[in-house]
Every structure is written in C-alpha cells, then in structure tokens.
Amino acid sequence: MRRILLAIVAVLAMGALAACGAGEKNDYIEQVNSLQSTAQTEISTLMSSVNPGADPAAAGTAITALADRADKLATDIEALDAPEDFAEGDGELVKAWKDFAETCRTAATAITAGDLTGAMDSLGKLTEIQPRGAAAVDSINNAR
Numbered sequence: 001m002r003r004i005l006l007a008i009v010a011v012l013a014m015g016a017l018a019a020c021g022a023g024e025k026n027d028y029i030e031q032v033n034s035l036q037s038t039a040q041t042e043i044s045t046l047m048s049s050v051n052p053g054a055d056p057a058a059a060g061t062a063i064t065a066l067a068d069r070a071d072k073l074a075t076d077i078e079a080l081d082a083p084e085d086f087a088e089g090d091g092e093l094v095k096a097w098k099d100f101a102e103t104c105r106t107a108a109t110a111i112t113a114g115d116l117t118g119a120m121d122s123l124g125k126l127t128e129i130q131p132r133g134a135a136a137v138d139s140i141n142n143a144r
Contacts, residue, residue, distance in 0.1 A: 025083050029140070032077055032093070039073040060112030067104035074098045089139030096133035103129065 046066050074097035082090035103125050110118035 025086070028080060028083055028086060031080055032090075032140075035073060035076050039069055043069055056111050056114055056116075060108040063104050063108035063111065067101040067108065070097050070101035070104065074101065086140045089136045092136035092139065093133060096129050096136055099129050099132075100126065 043066055046062055046069070074094045077090065077097070078094045080090070103122055107119045107122040110116070110122055
C-alpha cells in the first residue's frame with residue numbers, strides 16, 4: 001500500500017513554471033506557481049496522515065480529499081487569465097490535474113471496498129499523468 005502513496009506523491013512533481021521578466025506572462029506564472037505550491041503542501045500534509053493498511057476506509061477518505069484538492073487546483077488555474085501564448089499549456093496542465101483527481105477518486109473507491117489490486121491498477125495511471133503535466137509546464141515555459 002505504501003506504493004499507492006508513493007505514486008500519488010510522485011505526480012505532485014509536475015514542475016514549476018520559470019519566470020520570464022515582467023508583465024502579464026510573469027504574473028500568470030507567479031500565480032500558477034503559487035497555486036501549485038500551496039496545493040502540493042496541502043496534499044503532502046494530507047498524504048502523511050494516511051495509513052491504508054491500517055484503515056482502508058480512512059485511506060479512501062483521505063485520497064478522496066486529495067482528489068477534491070486537485071480539482072480545486074485545476075479550477076483555480078483554469079480561472080486565471082492565461083496569456084494567449086500559454087493557452088495550450090494551461091489547458092493541458094488543467095487537464096492533468098483533473099485526470100489526477102479522477103484517478104484518485106477511482107482508487108479511493110477501490111481502497112474503501114478493500115480492492116487493493118484495483119486501487120493499484122487505478123493509481124498506475126498516475127505514471128501517465130505526471131509526464132503530461134510536466135509537458136504542459138514545459139510548453140508554457142517554452143512559450144515565454
């Protein structure tokens with residue numbers, strides 16, 4: 001079960017945007033970095049309290065809360081007014097966080113039901129989401 005937690009934490013490393021000077025683009029970058037940093041701190045705190053082997057129901061609840069926080073992050077990023085050059089990367093970053101949330105919800109349902117194999121299968125998809133999130137960050141950084 002420890003692998004489940006490690007898989008979730010690994011996805012949190014989608015990357016930070018690089019500042020590009022002043023103006024609208026830099027303001028957007030600072031906002032996204034701040035949103036992600038805050039969310040990652042909250043998610044890490046949430047995950048540190050989970051012991052899935054001891055209490056699958058509590059683990060399911062915590063992973064659902066994690067999904068809710070990832071959804072909030074996606075919504076917060078989506079609400080920003082991304083500069084036109086960043087629109088594609090912004091959309092992909094939002095999608096990566098939404099996919100992360102959906103995957104966590106599926107895993108939480110499986111964990112709560114005692115289906116650890118199903119949970120691991122669901123969370124295995126996180127290895128596909130992290131590179132997409134990182135690519136979105138790269139896309140935005142390259143558009144600076």
